[in-house]
Amino acid sequence: MGMLEGKKALIVGVASKHSIASGIAAAFQREGAELAFTYQNERLRERVEGFAEGWGSKIVVPCDVANDSDIDNVFKELGKHWDGVDIVIHSVGFAPANELAGNYVDVTTREGFRIAHDISSYSFVALARAGREMMRGRNGSLLTLTYLGAQKVLPNYNVMGLAKASLEANVRYMAASLGPDGTRVNGISAGPIKTLAASGIGSFRKMLSENANRAPLRRNVTTEEVGNSGAFLCSDMASGITGEILYVDAGFNITAMGNLED
Numbered sequence: 001m002g003m004l005e006g007k008k009a010l011i012v013g014v015a016s017k018h019s020i021a022s023g024i025a026a027a028f029q030r031e032g033a034e035l036a037f038t039y040q041n042e043r044l045r046e047r048v049e050g051f052a053e054g055w056g057s058k059i060v061v062p063c064d065v066a067n068d069s070d071i072d073n074v075f076k077e078l079g080k081h082w083d084g085v086d087i088v089i090h091s092v093g094f095a096p097a098n099e100l101a102g103n104y105v106d107v108t109t110r111e112g113f114r115i116a117h118d119i120s121s122y123s124f125v126a127l128a129r130a131g132r133e134m135m136r137g138r139n140g141s142l143l144t145l146t147y148l149g150a151q152k153v154l155p156n157y158n159v160m161g162l163a164k165a166s167l168e169a170n171v172r173y174m175a176a177s178l179g180p181d182g183t184r185v186n187g188i189s190a191g192p193i194k195t196l197a198a199s200g201i202g203s204f205r206k207m208l209s210e211n212a213n214r215a216p217l218r219r220n221v222t223t224e225e226v227g228n229s230g231a232f233l234c235s236d237m238a239s240g241i242t243g244e245i246l247y248v249d250a251g252f253n254i255t256a257m258g259n260l261e262d
């Protein structure tokens with residue numbers, strides 16, 4: 001029997017087959033979960049509907065997380081299909097592109113800071129509040145995706161590092177708030193993966209090879225590996241884990257320096 005048999009999961013953040021959310025969806029389907037999806041805008045609608053069908057789901061709802069009524073509407077729509085929700089996956093992050101290149105102090109603006117924190121961190125607690133009643137008392141769990149840039153300085157990650165630091169604190173405050181409902185809240189800090197969100201980043205290829213060379217496993221991680229770890233964290237196998245950030249990064253975060261092999 002699958003690890004997520006009988007669980008109903010909402011997945012926010014599928015944009016392509018390379019999305020981390022797609023790796024999560026594939027693992028969740030394999031483990032027996034029933035799935036529902038959101039898409040950010042009309043441009044992504046048909047694509048996400050097609051993916052959903054492939055994962056055996058007919059529940060596909062629009063949701064721009066910048067919009068309060070979109071967030072409320074997601075759970076209204078889910079209520080038409082399901083009597084409750086067990087899992088919410090938040091795999092969304094955004095900052096204006098011009099803030100993700102160049103010297104941090106020079107390129108960071110009030111508006112870019114606001115947008116990065118709104119889309120990448122506030123949206124997680126907003127989804128949790130909108131879904132709270134449907135999740136209560138089901139041993140449910142919420143999961144978000146974060147990055148090492150929350151904890152350590154990395155070139156060009158800039159204001160996204162602050163937004164991810166906020167998101168990781170959000171995981172802890174949400175875990176304390178929702179614990180009495182029986183709902184767990186965790187994050188996965190994934191190593192770098194070539195997704196759409198990474199495709200606009202100059203020198204991402206170089207980052208990937210530097211990462212692989214320094215990581216204890218001497219390689220990068222895949223969306224499948226992040227999906228499998230997500231399935232564990234959202235399953236009853238992880239019933240004692242909440243407020244935690246789990247690194248799924250081939251061990252990169254434990255190192256202080258690259259290995260000295262050429």
Ligand code: NAD
Pocket residue numbers: 012013014015016018019020021039040063064065066090091092093094119145146147148189190191192193194195196197198
């Ligand atoms: P992706 O581009 O496939 O996914 C990002 C998603 O965010 C897209 O589906 C996009 O539609 C959605 N999104 C952005 N703004 C939104 C809005 N206003 N409303 C609704 N949805 C919105 O890229 P990904 O790498 O799969 O990113 C998923 C998560 O993983 C992000 O939080 C990212 O920060 C995190 N992450 C990525 C990496 C990496 O190297 N790719 C590493 C660690 C963490």
Ligand code: 0WE
Pocket residue numbers: 093094095096097100147154155156157158160192193196197198199200201
């Ligand atoms: O969290 C991320 C991606 C964040 C992201 C990416 C974009 C590109 C397109 C947020 N907003 C935008 N806005 C856009 O317009 N990652 C962990 C992947 C990533 O992004 C980086 C990285 C890594 C790794 C940006 C700079 C440096 C390293």
